Amino acid sequence: MSLSQQVAAASHILGCFFISQGYANVRYVAGERTVNGQYQTHAWLGWDGWIIDITADQFSDGPSAMFLERDSDFHRSFARDYECEPVISNCIAAQNQKFLSTIKV
Structure with missing residues (x-):
């Protein structure tokens, strides 16, 4: 699995997980940009005006490993080319909720 596929999966x-915890309108966001002639893609989550990103530290100009802010020059540097509900949420939300209630998270 490529790094970009790993970032998307994460x-x-x-x-x-957020959806299973009752958060609504969680969005998967993907973007692309070119920096110094190098094409780059990235993915993160959007929720209620927040940017949630756990993989931005892979970029030299990216924020810390766990990023939670309402605005970001780094994220604005990507042209958003795709936004959707997290793909597997409909498939696993019920099962995940059952599991999480079992372990009482």
């Missing part, structure tokens, strides 16, 4: 899984 964002989808985190989004599904």
Whole structure:
């Protein structure tokens, strides 16, 4: 699995976790940009005006490993080319909720 696929998977899984905890309108966001001639893609979550990003530290100009802010020059540097509900949320939300209630998270 490529790094970009891992980032996408991490964002989808985190989004599904938030949905399973009752958060509504969690969005998976993907963007692209070119920096010094290098094409780059990235993915993160959006929720109620917040940017949630656990993989931005892979970029030299990215924020810390766990990023939670309402605005970001770094994230604005990506042209958003895709936004959706976390893909696997509909498939696993019920099962995930059952699991989480079992372990009382």
